[in-house]
Amino acid sequence: MWTEWILRHRRLVMLGWLVLAVLGGALAPRAIDRLSYDFSFPGQPAYEANQQIRETFGGGGDVDPLVVTVTLPQGRTFDDPGVRDELREAFTALGRPGWRTATPFNVADPAPFMSGGTAFALVYPPITPGPGPYAAALPQLDQALAGATVGGAPLLLTGVEPLNESGGGSDRPIIVEIALGAGGALVVLALAFGSLLALVPLLLAAVAITTTFLLVLALTAGLDVSFIVQYLVGLIGLGVAIDYALLIIMCWREERAAGADNEQAVRTAMATAGRAVVFSGVTVAISLLALIVLPLPFLRSVGLGGLLIPLVSVLVAVTLLPALLVSAGTRLEWPRRRVPKTESRAWLRIGRLVVRHRWVSAALATAALVLLALPVFGIRLGSPELAAIAGGDSPAAVGYRNLADAGLASVLRPVELVSTDPAGAAQLDQIDGVKAVVTPTGPGWTAGDGTLLPILLDTDPATPQGADTVESIVRADKGEVGGTAAQDADAVEAIYGDSWWVLALVVVVTFALLARALRSIWLPIKALLLNVVSIAAAYGLTVLIWQDGRGSEALFGTESSGSITVWVPIAAFSFLFGLSMDYEVFILSRIREGHDAGLSTDEATIHGIAYTGRLVTSAALILVLAFIALSTVPVVDVKIFATTLALGIALDATIVRGVLTPALVAAFGRVNWWWPSRS
Structure with missing residues (x-):
């Protein structure tokens, strides 16, 4: 009935989405400007x-305060004639009405402010709301420092905020990351479709993203919405919208290959794949309950903002996509003349191999995931170490390294x-x-x-x-x-102290939905267990790369962070749990369809993997590329988050869904289909 209404009013549907997309695109900059940079507990x-x-x-x-520092040329000291007077004059000039300063000349004990040939001053200007808390003060400080020298050495401005800003992250619009992710997605889609049809998922993603920014703008009218939401909308939106479009388009092509006319193929695709898309979107939304119900404003806003993008993507997929396919679907297959087969011969061979050696496959895949997950037991939560944000040759980075060489690096916090x-x-x-x-x-x-x-x-x-x-x-x-260091410890307690019941709630609700959709008790239990294992493996690799520094320099040009940002594990869990479940639903729904059609469990599993393997691989690759684009944001916290998401999706689409899922379904045979009878 829904699909019939969409097809009858397809021009109205397309016009409505066009209006929303244009309006959302025009107002997106305003929505981004109204985002909050407050992390409150x-x-x-x-x-x-x-x-x-x-x-x-x-x-x-x-x-944290701004830090003004000077390091004298080798061979000179602050006891040289005139040098101390120059230092006093330079540091005195830092003061402004309403500012607080701590220098060697206005503290009870000046010794801690000087080490060898390096001295520093702490400066606390008033804070400006927005992405740059010292945006109003920095021009005044730059003016005070311009041309000033002590013993022939320049004064340098450093601190946590200048180090963060020196990466350029505050000036780079989100469209840069979206463009990078879309470029990678277009390559994958072009290889998958070989026709103009490759542009359709990108078009749907654009509509979903811009419309979601319109809703985010509405959210900002009633609550503070974290700046992190813009990245989730832009890049997770790019991935999930394309994923949902891919599933429906693949089913539509399968029906056409089987001889159905275009309109009937759309109806069948919506009745099967469309249903799976709706269920997947709801599952992603439920997984974000872990963020929404926590009593932390910034995480709640991340959950609410993240919740919008899968729901809007589902709505676009089940309304705009069928309208487009009926109106122009066959013409979009150009230059291909024949509808390609939807089953992948490569994945058919993989499915047969895994099913034939099910127990060995399951054991090897499980061992690999457990091994990858082991580092998670040494995880440390907190802010990145200062060295991780002090790369490059900016004045802030040079000032930090001068302080570090003098044993004074910690004065920044x-x-x-x-x-x-x-x-x-x-x-x-x-x-x-x-x-x-x-x-x-x-x-x-x-x-x-x-x-x-x-x-x-x-x-x-x-x-x-x-x-x-x-x-x-x-x-x-x-x-x-x-201070920020004391707040880090509080953040761990605030986020994780009582979060176990939230995670349990998400698991229980997801189990109930999966059990009803798949008409099975074991399949959802297996899916949930595999999700936990794959997410743990993603955490383990993230700890290895970022906390332990095994690859952070080579991959990101950044030193080890020494810890994992406090909010990353809970946020990554919420998104990975839902996104990974997408693939599980796609695969298990197809296996279930095959079994209901009379295939044995082994045959249904093989053909389910053959049908979904290319789809899941393409969809996962697009998401991974989107997260790689996200990792280019020059903010260490965002890089860590993007790394966790990319690794989680990559592991899930390969080891878990490609090997472990079919191996376990085949291994448990009839147990998969047990469902309490109504008697």
Whole structure:
């Protein structure tokens, strides 16, 4: 009935989507401009302390300070005639009304601010909402530093924010990544179709992406939506929209190859493949419950934004695609004259080999996934180490490396303590790993009976030693502990402390849907178990590459991050769980159809893999290319996320769906089809 209505009103359907696409494309920049860069963890001690610091002292807290540093030429020291006076003059010029500074000349103990021929100053300007928290302050600092030298050496501006911005990520529009992903997808589609039909999935993806940006704009009117959503809409949207279009088009071609006329082929494709697409989209949406129900605003917005793209992609696939196929489908097969066979001979051979050696295949595939998953047991969650974001030759990177050479790299991320007893807080310098408790004497560091004290560490707080030091400072209970390092630890607790029940909810709901759709108890259990194993293997490889540094330099030109960004595992799980289930549904639905048509389990499995193998491979390759495009974003957090997604899809489409799924279906025979009878 749905398809009949679409076919009768196909011109209206196509016009409606055209209007939405044009409107969404025109308003997409406005939607992106309204995205939030806030990572909030309400109720967590460090987050609340950071909010207090920003409200009371005007800056700092969850935004690390800017650091101005100078390294003298070899052979010169700050005791040389005139050099110290030049340093004092340069650092004094950094002050502005409403700014806080900590320099060797306005703190109780200047020694920690100077090491050999390197000195630094901490600068806390007011924070500007948006992607660049110091966007308003940086031009003023650049002006103050222009032409200034100390002992003949220039002053360099560094810090976490300048290092992030030096990668160019804040200036590069999302269209760059979408174009890279679309280019790779077009190559795959051209090889798969060899005709103008290759453009149809890309057209549908464009409509889905632009329409989703229109919905994201509406979301921003009522809540803060994370900037991460733009990447999910652009690149996951590109992948899933093409996936859904591929499934329906492949079925349509199969029906035409079997002799059906064009319109009847569309009806049959919608009745079978269209149903699988709807189910797959709903499954992806359900997997994002893990993000939506967590009490964290930025993750909830990622879940809501991510939820929109599969649902819109499904809607485009089951409305616009049948309208296009009926209107111009046969003409789009040019220059091919014959409809190609939909079964792949290569995958037919693979299916027969796996089914013949089912237990060996299952054992080898399982062993490979378990081996790949082992590194996940050593996972560390936190922010990337400073060295991972300090690549290149920008002034910020050079300034960081000068500080690192002098043993001062960790000053870029000080712990911030609000204390009513500064003398008692000063005793924290006895904690192992604390370099100094800074007591500034300048304006802006005291409000009421509270004093804000930066605490400098010996090592980067993102390292295990630095994290232990931060934990010791918190346990000492000398005041309210803030700063980004303290908030990292709170983030782990906030996201993963009670998340097990959320994941359990997703698994239970997905099982119920799969069991009903496949009319089987074992098949959904197997699918869920394989999903968990493949996601664990993706995590393990990500830990190996990014945390342990086995390939991060070669693949991304970036040093080891030393840890995995806090939000990446839960976000990657939500998306991989749903996207991987897409392929499982495609394959198992086809095997189920073959079995219902009278084939034995072995025959149904072989022919199911032969039919879906090319489809799943093409769809997965397009998604992997989209995530590779995402990994070019010059932000380490996004690179780690993209790596996890790309590895998860690649492993799932090869080892899991190509080997383990058919092997286990064949191995369990009749058990696959057990379904409680209604009696």
